[in-house]
Amino acid sequence: MKIQLRYLFLLVTILAFTGSCMEDLPSQLEYEGYEFADLDEGAGEWKLILMSGNEEVVIPAPAAVGSAALNQELQDSKTKIANATDEQRKSVSYWTNNPLIRWNEIALELSVKYNLIPGPNADGTYTLPNPADPSATPNFPFAHPPYISRMLAYLSVAQYDGLITSWHYKEKFGRPAPYVLDPQIVSAYADNGLNSYPSDGAVVAITSREILSAMFPLEKEYLSKLADEHLESLVIAGINVTSDVEAGKLIGTEVAKKALARAANDGMKNAQTPKPKSDSIKNAAFQRFGWQWDNQETPQRPVGLTPLFGKVKMWNVPNVEVVRAPVPPTPGSEEFNKDAQELQRYADNLTQDQRRIANFWNDGLNTYSPPGHWNRFAKETVVKNRLSPVRTARVFAYMNMAIVDAGISCWDTKYYYHYPRPIQTIPGFKTILGTPNFPAYTSGHSTFSSAAAEVLSHFFPADAAKFKNWADEAAMSRVYGGIHYRFDAEEGLKQGKAVGAYSVAKAQLDQAD
């Protein structure tokens, strides 16, 4: 008996030391290049967002089919394909023929990387990131939800205008893809027959690199390396020759300039105010309503997050006041007490499912935030529906314009009413989620989510009920988590829906359907 047990110990020793049973955990959306449900050949006529016309960026006419120049390019392509390294082949399968998905993923990962709130200095003061010196501590940017929402809007709009332009020239010049012109070249993806001049992949690579480099200046080198890999993969995949790529780069560069010119003057640089301005905003609310929100952290943060984000230029809403939420219940009123008591009840008796919902939607610091969460849903839905790159870009552009507009309207409401959080109004109240550094009313999660759901429901009506449920759940998650009153969530949902409707109305006029 003793001896046998000793052997058992030995056996388990071996198992314990050798047996590593962890599988690889997914670090990206699992999808491959696919056949597009529709090539959207007429997309060159769709309505642009930033550009005034589909020939605002001029590209040279391509070398004709059968010309010596093009034949030479095809020859070069074949050499590159034949000599491709394993690394390069992996790159081809990573980027796919709808690489916007990958660039969106990269944008989200950078959002998470930079979504860290600056901590206090030893003397109890706080230092904010400085865009003029991004590598100083704390690094620029602090990618909070308003920052992420705005970044995603510029990224998506630039990609969209770039792809419309690319589709226009594809149709105009009609130059077939290398795998059509030369039977020795095989497309790494489905042979969808999309014309290849100018390269849509190159448009996406360059617009993405440019917008993201401006938004995350410390990542310039990293993004440049990614873009180079992506551009290289286009030729090795057999879907573009070098002149396709060069023409795509031209478009990408010009469209990105246009987007960044808007970004430079959209009001974001004034969103994070100095303390005197922030105090005057707070005092104005107190004069008007008799309450004010104060940060409850130790040491106290002197200024809330981006008090003037509500003044940032909107994309599709005529002015922010038209979507401002109505006056919330006065703290201490019967209506208020009802919702405050509800929070106390959840805090005392949170069910397993409510806790799960609160955590699933937490999307706080060190995450891609609610705007990122909805971009993830959009990616999954786009792949499921096998959308073409240009139609994919359309979904992201209208959704992300709605999301940032929702953020702007929510922030306008937050700092107009300057409404205190539950931890401020309910004595001794403790929560399972961290309370953010801005006023309660309305809930950002609710507003972002409802706007995103509204736009996604327009593009994917079959999934509308699912999107609405998600938005409702995201809204309630903040109530379960103890950081929002029910009226914050419910008014936020209404506000987001109203904002989303403006984006949908614009999408309905863009000639894509």
Added chain:
Amino acid sequence: MFLGLLFASLGLMQLTYAQTPTDGLMMPKGEICIAVIYEDANWDHYWEGTYLRTNGNIGTFNRKMLMPMIVGGITDKINVIVSLPYVKTSASAGQLTGVEGFQDFGISLKAQLVEKTMEKSKLMVFSNLSFSTPASNYLSDYMPFSLGFGANELGLRAIGQYELNKGPYLRGSIAYLHRGATEAERDYYYQDGSYYTATMDVPDAWNAQLALGSWFLDKKLRVEATLTLLNSTSGDDIRAYNAPQPTNKVEYDQVGGFAQYYLKKGGGLGFLAYYNHMFSGRNMGQFSGYGLGLTYQFKAF
């Protein structure tokens, strides 16, 4: 922060008392020891990576634990040990709520492989195989308040003890702790890059201990000083001013003192007390704490 981790499963039992997975004692066949340990530990500094800092929104962190434990002698050379700690956490400052509940159920087999008696001393070698698993649906991804790391752990330990007949002894042990995965309630997290899953890989760890002790009062009193080290074999650091997560690379070095007193030799009621203090670490609250326990040993069969 991070409290749960450490004393989770094996961590705590290491220092606590007689007939544990780590010590140099065995229960004779048919003897059972029932123990209840109460522990109270605090930190007001924690290591963010290796940087020791405070956090005004935590203040002083407290962790209380009540742990019933049973040790039984299957044979003179093989013991089984089971334990089920109840843990409660809280912070003196900030707005986040503490949690409480059953942590991990632990079961462990300890075998004496060598007993070599010499003229004035003896040498003993033991091996210990342990397994622990979460005993409730606590959320591991709620650090530093979470009750534990929320994953199964399989541990294998070797223990050697050299003891003089007069009482003094020196003991060393080393263990490899293989941890499984834990499930978060979010389906994305960042660990030096994106993870699109709720599954978090809890790093494995090496755990070593050196103890210098002695028996007194005709083997009714045992006193020892310990040095305990734990080193995760992988994992990431807590990000700047951010919460810890179960994927973190946890390390600590801890000193402790321990005493156990039996009212009468060879069984019956006993008492134990200990104090531990961490002097270096990584991604971990700098715990100091004491424990008090009651043991009762009897012949069952």
